[in-house]
Amino acid sequence: MRIGELSRKTGVPVPTIKYYVREGLLPAGELTSRNQASYGEPHERRLQLIRALLDVGGMKVAEVAEVLAAVDDPERPLHKVLGSAAGRMSGPGTERDDAESDAARAAVAGLISRRGWRTHESNPAAADLSKALAAMARLGHEAFADLLDTYADAAEQVARADLEYVDRHLAIEEKVEGVVIGTVLGEAVFSSLRRLAHVDASARLYGTDR
Known part of the structure; x- marks a missing residue:
């Protein structure tokens, strides 16, 4: 054409x-x-x-170029492609040097350790999580960190579903692209589902029919 x-x-x-x-x-x-x-x-x-x-993924052109370079590299393992895609999704800004940031980093490191996750607190996603927890603490919601394992349970289930879809439904030549789609677009799907669930939970908990 x-x-x-x-x-x-x-x-x-x-x-x-x-x-x-x-x-x-x-x-x-x-x-x-x-x-x-x-x-x-x-x-x-x-x-x-x-x-x-x-x-949908909210990436910039330069970030997309880096992810596609990983997709097109036949020598790069699927796990490395996944890391490249996830790394491009890191949020903006830098961590502050205060007590809340220290406590948040410790909470994230503890989470990774006790769950036996094969990653490190230096991972961009871990840094984003630390920044979010520190921001909550500065607003007086440091107790939100107590929910980390509950969120981690759900995150593990979703992550397994993402990769099982890739493994079961895609041909070898499509797997790398499938990993990128599951990482970037799956993030948007999960975020949207969470917002829908929030609306339902709020209606059930605070609805006018109570």
Whole structure:
């Protein structure tokens, strides 16, 4: 297909497609003449992945480029690709140097240790968790840290479901992409489900029919 048809099928404007090609996110089409190129189903699929990472995953173009480089590296183990995708999702800002931050880091390190998680408190996700707990403590909600294991139980169940889906339903050549999708887009799915559950729980607990 020509670039115009690719644009119509994906909803991505032609100038944007050309930009993705220039930035290395999308492979160039096969030249059929000096000014024409042909695109196929792999281009369409890659465009859908790029838009999903940008629009749903909330990534920046440079971050998407790094994740796609991991996806396209045949020598990189699935676990390393997962780490690359997760690392790009780290929140902005730096940790403060105060008592609340110290307590939060200790709580996260304790959580990782007692659950036997094969990670480290230096992981970007652990740093994000520490920042969130410290912010809560500064607002007088340091007791929220008591819920960490309850949240961790749910997180472990969701993480297993993500990776079991990849292992059971995808062919070998699709597994790497599936890991990225499960990590980035699965985060959006879980967050949305949590918000829906909050609405239901709030209605049941504080509803006007009580």
